[in-house]
Amino acid sequence: MRISINANRCQPSPMRKFHPYAQEAKRQGKKIYHLNIGQPDLPTPQAYYDAIRSFDAPTLEYEASPGMPKLIDAIRRYYQTLDVYLDPRDILITTGGSEALLLTLLSILDPYTEVIIPEPYYPNYTTFVNSAGGFIRALPTNPWEGYRYADRERIESLITPNTRAILITNPGNPTGVVLSQDEMRMIADIAKKHNLFLICDEVYREFCYDDKFGVPTMAKYRDIDENLVIIDSVSKRFSACGARVGCVVTRNQELQQALVKFCQSRLSVATIDQLGAAALYDVDPSFFKESKAEYKLRRDTVVSCLRQIPGVVVEEPMGAFYVMASLPVDDADKFQYWLLENFDVDGETVMFAPGAPFYETPGKGVREVRIAYVLKCEELERAIELLAEGIARYQKEVMKVGSIETK
Ligand SMILES: Cc1ncc(COP(=O)(O)O)c(C=O)c1O
Structure with missing residues (x-):
């Protein structure tokens, strides 16, 4: 029996492949701030x-x-x-x-x-x-x-x-x-x-x-x-x-x-x-106005917190509820596994979507991550604080450098 060529050309979703590791981290009692999936948290009308x-x-x-x-x-x-x-x-x-x-x-x-x-x-x-x-x-x-x-x-x-x-x-x-x-x-x-x-x-x-x-x-x-x-x-x-x-x-x-x-x-x-x-489709148009205002606040929060992390490259996104950022780490995929398995601050860690699977061109996006700003502002602030601490510790413990800059 053979699996089709088309099926073999497909890859598992980059947003879901960390799921077992996240489950294990949760089993150990860690709280995870999920910035990895574009699942809006605002109530459905x-x-x-x-x-x-x-x-x-x-x-x-x-x-x-x-x-x-x-x-x-x-x-x-x-x-x-x-x-x-x-x-x-x-x-x-x-x-x-x-x-x-x-x-x-x-x-x-x-x-x-x-x-x-x-x-x-x-x-x-x-x-x-x-x-x-x-x-x-x-x-x-x-x-x-x-x-x-x-x-x-x-x-x-x-x-x-x-x-x-x-x-x-x-x-x-x-x-x-x-x-x-x-x-x-x-x-x-x-x-x-x-x-x-x-x-x-x-x-x-x-x-x-x-x-x-x-x-x-x-x-x-x-x-x-x-x-x-x-x-x-x-x-x-x-x-x-x-x-x-x-x-x-x-x-x-x-x-x-x-x-x-x-x-x-x-x-x-x-x-x-x-x-x-x-x-x-019959809900009052004020619903869109309110959700947009909330996401705008979240975007501003995430971007301003990310800009405070040395070596992070980030442009202000104009729409949707994601931001791509280039991190000062050697490999965002490796960094995500490490954040789940080897890192926490007071029992808390963070998840994002590593950038490479968002690219077709091999080698691109290795240091980039996609952050979905689908949490409340206070939680986003904490999540980016964890990311900053994670980067600093990862650079020291895994990359064995003080800090590196990316282009
Ligand atoms: C760009 C884009 N298109 C399509 C979809 C599919 O969404 P759904 O099947 O929930 O309508 C998504 C979901 O995240 C998306 O980000």
Whole structure:
């Protein structure tokens, strides 16, 4: 028997591989500050719970494969508030943004075709692209340039006859980069000129900390209707990761027909989850305002604490709830194991996501980490204090140096 080439090309999630070590540290009584997973901690709106409790059909039936009409309608109304007018057939409900990505890539990639993705990127993209037999063409960026990637020449230089799509995350995970209107327009123009799909993962759309960005979406550019695929989700927007509801938004009906075949094979997204998600779209817009204000405070706290650690390179992220930082350690992966196994201050330690798996290019990101600021400000302050103490001790005990600087 043989495991498939596509499965063998996939790696375990970098966010989850430390789990057994974290469990062991907890068993020993250590408290861990989790900065490693983008799991928002703000309460999910009550409307979600009310809606699922109100479900009283005698039989729990499958929903329609493309999604529950009530939810599709709710999503259309939400997009109208962004000045985007969609037909019901432009929206396909999926099990989270994750399934939206997987089905999109299965629908547009053939073996050995390529997707251009700015790196560092959300590591599950590798699994989705590999599942479809494709390859990632990484668009390199650097911490000292704030991970910005919107450069026409750099993007166009990566396009080959095998390129099928450009995949961007806006706002970005893990970098927090938010594209300006001009940059969005320029990337849209490239996709149009070269006849490529533009997959725009906008699951963090509401989390832009400078008002000049508004609530950005590529869906406003009507001249790229055939190219554009929006990946969307209730997970981050409504602090509802466990709802497992997302969608693909595309006006390209040929692509919709391809997607729906995959949707039909998995029959439907969970009926009750869709009912709950539909109710989320009715929550008062003040919910977004309040959660954004809270995350902005957290971002400011994390960045100012990180800047006090000698040798740390960090740019202020403009969106999402992550920050990439370069640490003055030899290997962030090794450092994370050490923090769990050999370090604590008063029984407390900290977890982050090591940077290398966010890159396609070998050797990149070894000293970088992604920090998810999904804890309250006081906890974040303590977590970064632990990180600072951990770095100092690790440098002395493991690296055997006083302190080192990274570029
Ligand atoms: C950039 C990005 N896209 C998609 C997802 C998938 O989220 P979900 O499947 O919960 O919608 C995540 C989750 O962290 C993400 O960070």
